[in-house]
Amino acid sequence: MASDRTGQAVDKAKVFISYSRKDMAFADRLEMALKVRGFEPLIDRTEIYAFEEWWRRIEALIAGADTMVFILSPDAVASDVARREVSFAASLNKRFAPVVCRRVDDKAVPEALAKLNFIFFEDAARFEESADRLAEALNTDIAWIRQHTEFGEEARRWVLANRSSGLLLRSPVLEEAERWIAARPRGAPAPTEETQAFIRQSRQGATRRRNILTVTLAAGLLLALALAFLAYWQRGVAIEQRWIAQQNEAQAKQERDNATRNFKLAQKTAESLVFDIAQGLRNVQGMSAETVRKILETARATFEQLARSAPDDLVVQRSRAAMLDEFGDTYRTLGDLDQALKVHRDALTIFKRLAAADRSNMLWQDDLLVSYREVGDVLKEQGQLDEALKTYRDGLAVGERLAATDRSSNTQWQRDLSVLHSQVGGVLAAQGQLNEALKAYRDTLAISERLAAADRSNTQRQRDLSISYDRVGSVLAAQGQFDEALKAYRDALAISEHLAAADRSNTQWQRDLSTSYDKVGDVLVTQGQLDEALKAYRDGLAIREHLAAADRSNTEWQHDVSVSYERVGYALAAQGQLDEALKAYRDALAIFERLAAADRSNTEWQRAVSVSYQHIGDMLKKEGQLDEALKAYRDALAIGERLAGADRSNTGWQRGLSLSYGRVGDVLVAQGQLDEALKAYRDTLAIFERLAAADRSNIEWQGDLAVNYSKLASVYLQLSNAVEALAALRKGRDIMAAIVAVAPSNVQWKNNLAWFEGQIARAEGRAQEPRKN
DSSP, rough: OOOTTTTSSSSOEEEEEEEEGGGHHHHHHHHHHHHTOEEEOOOOSOOHHHHHHHHHHHHHHHHHSSSSEEEEEEHHHHHHHHHHHHHHHHTTTTTEEEEEEOOGGGSSHHEEEEEEEEEEEOOOOGGHHHHHHHHHHHHHHHHHHHHHHHHHHHHHHHTTSSSSSGGGGOHHHHHHHHHHHHHHTTHHHHOOOOHHHHHHHHHHHHHHHHHHHHHHHHHHHHHHHHHHHHHHHHHHHHHHTOOOOTTGHHHHHHHHHHHHHHHHHHHHHHHHHHHHHHHHHOOOTTTTTHHHHHHHHHHHHHHHHHHOOOOOOOHHHHHHHHHHHHHHHHHHHHHHHHHHHHHHHHHHHHHHHHHHHHHTTTTHHHHHHHHHHHHHHHHHHHHHHHHHHHHHHHHHHHHHHHHHHHHTTTTTHHHHHHHHHHHHHHHHHHHHOHHHHHHHHHHHHHHHHHHHHTTOOOOHHHHHHHHHHHHHHHHHHHHHHHHHHHHHHHHHHHHHHHHHHOOOOOOOHHHHHHHHHHHHHHHHHHHHOOHHHHOOOOOHHHHHHHHHHHHHHHHHHHHHHHHHHHHHHHHHHHTTHHHHHHHHHHHHHHHHHHHHHHOOOOOOOOHHHHHHHHHHHHHHHHHOOOOHHHHHHHHHHHHHHHHHHHHOOHHHHHHHHHHHHHHHHHHHTTTTTTHHHHHHHHHHHHHHHHHHHHHHTTTHHHHHHHHHHHHHHHHHHHHTTTHHHHHHHHHHHHHHHHHHHOTTTTTHHHHHHHHHHHHHHHHHHHHHHHHHH
């Protein structure tokens, strides 16, 4: 059963059946057919009386329905009541599904129904077939239609309550409503004007609340802190003057207890406000990052004054550390990693002190573990992999101590331990230490398997297990152990399929499943099993297309679809199906261009457009369409130049630009435009020389440089310039010899070196030919 935005079970799709009493037998049969097919029919079976209460009941049924099924017959279209029902449903922009029970004159059909396609039930022998067609129509865009009903009903309640601000939508439901309007499927009924007004005023209300958020929270925070300081001062005074009241110890004790209680109450209030600020500001739309930082800094400064006033109160110090971690998460959301790292490290210092003060306090030990992980995550994001690895391993040591204290019942500690093993594996994999990474991931997998086996109904544990298999598979694939990698990926896929089938409304599980299909497909392509790979890619694409169609404003899902198209295109190209591959690549490009046009500051999407142009150029070149291929490559080149010019330190963009120049050069050579090709190759060479000089240990960049020298030499030879060709070949040979010296067991590099030696020998012969003449 699907779930709504509150996480509760969603009812079946509701269908209001409008009919004439003379067609009741048919209506009864249709009602049963819809029930069997998973719908909830709403049908009025009362006799018609001239009472307003009866019509209000009909209005409520229609308003709560997702679709109105109107049973067309001569009696129905002649009925004033039936026409009134149609008119009311039309005022709510309800979806209609007219079905023909008995043939009627087209001119007699209400206008709201006449423009639609009818489903005919005149042939009783084909009733079930017609009912299937009706069910299919009712299920079309049903998720969007259900929200049409939900938001429409909320809008009606708002209008009936004189547009009360208390009924307006709030985040995250408001953002969901805005996405729903933007994602209206073609042919679906438009939201009513009152629904649109309801959502507009909800946004206006949210904006007003946002504008007063800073003032309100700051005022409340300062008040709470003032109360805390006052209470703490009262507590201190009561303790210091205890000797004065020795003659009345009971009164002194009561004063101390009251002061302590007031302090704790004020401290809790201040703590709650600070945490609300940190968490709430992460998702406030329209507020600048600088404004958020200033609010956080003010909140931190005021709360730390409170913490300093009670340095020996470990509970207050723990709250301070927890507050810092919350602030760190908010800074990470803003993209300020330096500030995030600073406050997370400040929190870690406090947690270390607390954990050392009481090693038997398991809660504080767990706090320390989590704090190590928070710091490690930021370091990893910053690319400081050595420091991140050390931090994760420090946290791992804490986690292993915790898990050892209770291996049987405390599953949270076991899970925390598995997460840290996984984090360690991620850093090791990024550093190229694949054997160690594989061990770390297998340690994660062992814990995940144990937890999942202990409770097979726990979907989170099952998903953790799937992710563990996936990570093990990724390292095996990187090591070239493709059979083992495929097995691990298929184990992950089996779990993802089970979870996705259990709840088709869970978009995260559906997305996990599509990713699993991609991973399986990638290994199958490497193994040359192209038919199976293509099927896996297409299974993943089908899921992503379904998700993207349900929410066209979700750019991440749209991006997923384009990536799937590219994978399908790659598999088709490997099979030699160039026309189909070209179509897939163009489908991917259309999505990437739409995304990039919507956000020109998103460099990843701009780069994706460039790569798509390159793929299209590759297909066109293979088909011999050189002019079109050259245009595609130059379109990719234009984007690459813009990106590389904006950030010359980004080696990925620099290399991508050089590859674009190289592709342009390849087509120009094929067209015989050798002088232009030579210029393109020299542009490529300039970038590769710069990259290779910056990191002589990067074999890939050195290899790129050598290959480009070979291309340059080829053009020189075609231009009968054997001297320049020979110079280029010798430079390429020297680079390749250095690569072979580093990796002597690599057969490919040895073959490349032999190729250069052979080309040099031939070029030397040609260079001497003019002298013989």
